[in-house]
Amino acid sequence: MQRSVLSCGLAAHRSTAALAAVALLLASCGGGSNSPSPAATPPPSPTPTSVYTPPAQESLSIADVQQIIAQAVAEAKARNRPAVISVVDRVGNVLAIFRMNGAPQNLKIADAPNGQDVDLQGLVVPAEGGAIAKAITGAYLSSGANAFSTRTASQIVQQHFPPAPNAVGLESGPLFGVQFSSLPCSDLNTRFIATGGPAALIGPKRSPLGLSADAGGFPLYKNGVLVGGVGVMADGVYDFDPDITDVETNDEEYIALAATFGFEAPEAIRADHITVDGTSLRYTDAVPSGLLSTPASAPGYPTIAGIAGSLAPVRDYATLQIVAGTAYGTEASGIRKATPAEFDNPDAFILTDGSGNDRYPIRGGTDGGAVGQPLTSTEVRAVLEEAFKIMSRARGQIRQPLDSRAQVTISLVDTYGNVLGIVRGPDAPIFGTDVSLQKARTAAFFSNPVAAAQLMAATQPEVPQFVQRVRDFLGDPTALTGAFAFSDRAGGNLSRPFFPDGEVGRPNGPFSRPIAQFNPFSTGLQSSLILPNVQEHLAYLTLQSNVDTPQRCTKLPDVTPNHNRLANGIQIFPGSVPIYRGTQLVGGIGVSGDGIDQDDMISFLGLANGGKRVGTIGHAAPEMRADRIVVPLADGRQVRLRYVNCPFAPFVDTPAQNVCQGI
Structure with missing residues (x-):
């Protein structure tokens, strides 16, 4: 970054x-x-x-998952904050979802700043969906050399980096837009297979809401090896932290932190040991001294199962049983x-x-x-x-x-x-x-x-409008017809809520929402393209529909049967x-x-x-x-617009500089 x-x-x-x-x-x-x-x-x-x-082939056992859940439940009870707790392995298999008695049934995604919700803003979603997304985020953003949480994700996906009232004028987060990845409609991410067999645990698995920026998701490590993630949903609000200058007391984050006891990320690789542009990333606002329970003394899983709550099935994600994780690196x-x-x-x-x-x-x-x-x-x-x-x-x-x-x-x-x-x-x-x-x-x-023709042929009503917006913005009536080669950096320039990026007071780029309507749940063309697919999936999760969204994000015309050019969305x-x-x-x-x-x-x-x-x-x-x-x-x-940026001192085996120059 x-x-x-x-x-x-x-x-x-x-x-x-x-x-x-x-x-x-x-x-x-x-x-x-x-x-x-x-x-x-x-x-x-x-x-x-x-x-x-390569990483050692470690995995979470059923006993490990039970311990993680029991520790989370103990902290949730101490805070009088019933929660939904999800545990996943490194490739996104949901190993268990535990719903405490009294936990919220649903979550609401944060509204647009001006209250005029578009895309995912304001959607009501089963709380289990948020817990799964948080757990997957903790697992997916991390590795054996970096540990990122959903609070880290919040810091790196907003319109300014770092996000804070005094950060106006700074450019957007380095992973701006990453939240719309690992989507439920992705043709790459695999789906739950209840019948087992060789393909049952292959990943990467999809997430109901993509990646999460809502505090309460952490990676899990075993013997120093990344083995999964835990996510907690307890307050019914699915949002992000717009001000990194303060320290929050967030119940969901504390419950998730308690869950990680014995499975903590190694201190040296946590996000707060990694800097971007001289800014340290944030791993957590929760600290062990702030826990209201003692995770090491948490009651065992058998004492809470069926009493404090019970396992919760989620259609095509989890059944009424705990399963062991698969070891990353195995077939x-x-x-x-x-x-x-x-x-x-x-x-x-x-x-x-x-x-x-x-x-x-x-x-x-x-x-x-x-x-x-x-x-x-x-x-x-x-x-x-x-x-x-x-x-x-x-x-x-x-x-x-x-x-x-x-x-x-x-x-x-x-x-x-x-x-x-x-x-x-x-x-x-x-x-x-x-x-x-x-x-x-x-x-x-x-x-x-x-x-341009493909976007104008999209079935959702707003997507075709983005073509005219970019043509007006660039003063080019033939934009998006192949005259120019677009890298993601160039397209990203046009996808920011300020153009040039970060300059407050400037209009939004033509692929973005205006800042008054922008938040990480509605970025513009990116989110508009996949909104119908997310809605289809939510209807399937809540049993309002018996048909899940296809493994084909976006409603662009198919270029071959059951496949379009953006089958897992854009970035x-x-x-x-x-x-x-x-x-x-x-x-x-x-x-x-x-x-x-x-x-x-x-x-x-x-x-x-x-x-x-x-x-x-x-x-x-x-x-x-x-x-x-x-x-x-x-x-x-x-x-x-920009095409590519290459880093200073990019290689470990040579002092060469300007390695992309003149190519």
Whole structure:
């Protein structure tokens, strides 16, 4: 999450006044601009050798889950705050949901600032849905080298970073928009299988509400190894913390903290030991001395089951029994070490179907009906392998100890959005799996000549309006028809509630809500695209419908039967670039799991080096990239969109700088 680091070597200033001062300088940044500096060429990639240690294969037992629940119940009783408690494993399997007597039946998602709710704002949802989302967030955002909570998530998804009344004028959170990932409609995230069998526990599993920014969700560790997460819903309010300058006394957070006793994240890797732009992240406002119970002395599970509450079934998530977690890295977990035939790097991990098969084997493009020459499997493999090599050399931003190597998930798609390959680092956070695919699809979609037509053909009433909004904003009546190559960073520029990002008083970007209507539950086009799917899923959870939302987010026209180009939604924070054969779009690569500049660099250099290796594909020509789009402001200034940002001192094995320059 290292941010505000420019590929042309300028440190971006964060105040409004400084932004104005560097506006013209920013216009010259973003890989592919014409720069007076000589281009820096990355050193030759070494022959792949193992540089990572995979996590130990630990898992939560039934007794562990019982202990976690019992500790949470003891604290909830001490606070007189009946709660719904969810426990998941690292890949999102719900191991148990416990509903205390008197716990709220539902939660309400926070309203829009002006009370005019849109998208997910104001929705009423079963409380179990919030508890599951919080537990999944704690598990998915964390790894063996970083522990993030839902309070951490709150800090990094809002319109200013850090979120606080005195932070006006600062740009948005580094993972702005990540909350709309791991959605219930995602075609990547797997679904509960009640009948068991080899695929029953494969992940990553979906979340009813995507990722959560509501305090009360933590990761769980066993013998120092990430094994899952716990989430608590007790107050009926599902929101976020808009002011990080104070310390909250939050019952849900204290109940969840008590639940983690004996399964705490190692102190050295918690979010408050990780900084972004010089700001320490927040892990929790709850402290052990503030607990009203003694977790080590909590009554055993048999003494509370059926008395303080009982297990609660949730349709297609959990049954009336506690199950043991699956060990991450095993075939049964859905994520394991790749064989040499699957991916030629000894550190590579892949997604599996639980029966020994790669879910997303490397293959050629499926879009022969739309492009003259689809990507070949050789080209796909070259880009994925080269991106993996860059990841293996990159200095991680969110991992402890310092100078650890980055670990991410890398996804590659064709112009139909079909997956041509997914590979990941052994300990990459799980959230990046779905997000990297969102990013790859987003870059390919918005760079596609059919983007405007597809959005205008969406069945929900508002989505087509975003096309005219962006055309009016850019002064380009042909926007979104393939003239420009859009990275996620460029599209994200247009998706912020202030443009330029963070400058209070400016109008919103054309893909965003106005600030008076914006909060993390309604970001604009991103949330509007998936709203019908979330509503369908909630109707299914509450038994109002017998038909769940399909594994096909968005109501865009299908490009092939039961599949559209944005089948798990879009993403609006950086880490992707489109792929071209000459001037023709042929796909996209997306990266997620570390700092956003690291994600940008891995996708950008991975494509550059893979393209050089095969000699047939590569980046869009510089004149086609979205950083050539100039947006006029009301005060006469002009601001260009950004394409990619690459970090300072990016590699652990060389002092090279400006590694994205001139590519």
